[in-house]
Amino acid sequence: MNGAGNAFAIFDARSTPFAPTQDQIRQIATDLKADQVIALERDATKDVFMRIWNSDGGEVAACGNGARAVAHLILEETGKQMVTIQTEADMLKGFKAIDGLVTVDMGSPLMGWEDIPLAEKMDVRGVDVKIGPMDNPTLARPAVVSMGNPHAVFFVKDVNAYNIPQLGPLVEWHPLFPEGTNVGFAQVLDREHIRLRVWERGAGLTKACGTGACAALVCAARAGLTERTVKLILDGGELLIDWRENDDHVYMTGPVEIEFETVI
Numbered sequence: 001m002n003g004a005g006n007a008f009a010i011f012d013a014r015s016t017p018f019a020p021t022q023d024q025i026r027q028i029a030t031d032l033k034a035d036q037v038i039a040l041e042r043d044a045t046k047d048v049f050m051r052i053w054n055s056d057g058g059e060v061a062a063c064g065n066g067a068r069a070v071a072h073l074i075l076e077e078t079g080k081q082m083v084t085i086q087t088e089a090d091m092l093k094g095f096k097a098i099d100g101l102v103t104v105d106m107g108s109p110l111m112g113w114e115d116i117p118l119a120e121k122m123d124v125r126g127v128d129v130k131i132g133p134m135d136n137p138t139l140a141r142p143a144v145v146s147m148g149n150p151h152a153v154f155f156v157k158d159v160n161a162y163n164i165p166q167l168g169p170l171v172e173w174h175p176l177f178p179e180g181t182n183v184g185f186a187q188v189l190d191r192e193h194i195r196l197r198v199w200e201r202g203a204g205l206t207k208a209c210g211t212g213a214c215a216a217l218v219c220a221a222r223a224g225l226t227e228r229t230v231k232l233i234l235d236g237g238e239l240l241i242d243w244r245e246n247d248d249h250v251y252m253t254g255p256v257e258i259e260f261e262t263v264i
């Protein structure tokens with residue numbers, strides 16, 4: 001399945017156990033050209049439990065576009081107007097939106113340095129990370145936030161001016177991030193539009209990143225660079241992100257498409 005350019009291999013493990021090794025995850029992701037592998041599992045109180053692995057084989061706690069793809073599947077399967085998805089990080093809600101789009105309530109952003117997590121106490125609005133020559137760094141002082149997974153967001157003048165495959169890994173596994181981090185390159189076009197490219201932890205440069213879009217919006221709005229409802233323009237498509245003041249939740253709306261279905 002595809003969510004704004006993110007490609008997922010989704011396995012229905014609600015009646016057939018699915019417990020792959022890291023090597024098997026890596027092989028599946030390679031064979032199916034997936035950014036993440038997702039398993040649907042039974043949950044005692046929610047419509048479904050969503051287990052997520054990056055293409056490097058590592059299990060992670062959040063995947064925004066994956067949640068929208070899973071929400072679409074369960075909305076169609078149940079005919080409900082709202083579905084609940086449990087992940088390791090949070091309980092999410094999925095809704096049908098207009099024009100076949102799907103909205104997921106991603107919950108509240110986490111902004112404590114321990115929540116990201118960072119290796120030491122630091123101002124999350126701009127952390128002490130410099131990439132490139134120390135006297136004239138290529139990248140410096142990313143804003144950080146967690147959407148259930150860690151994100152470092154660099155605000156840049158031109159997202160196409162950076163060698164992301166070279167720079168991304170240097171931030172992804174920087175010592176300040178004990179669990180690694182996703183790395184966003186965000187270009188604020190105006191107060192309601194951000195162009196974003198993401199080097200994903202454990203998956204590399206992808207065409208889209210749902211939690212990355214949420215993270216970029218939260219960091220931009222927190223810094224006063226944009227409104228709280230913004231269109232994120234990614235390589236693979238557009239996402240509307242809305243960080244609502246009434247509940248502090250971040251709502252993500254975007255397209256989903258099923259590329260193929262195989263019953264194994």
Ligand SMILES: N[C@H](CCC[C@H](N)C(=O)O)C(=O)O
Pocket residue numbers: 006035036054060061062063064065066149150182200201202203208209210211212
């Ligand atoms: N690479 C991310 C997981 C997938 C995020 C992305 N696919 C999304 O839509 O949120 C991480 O390691 O936290």
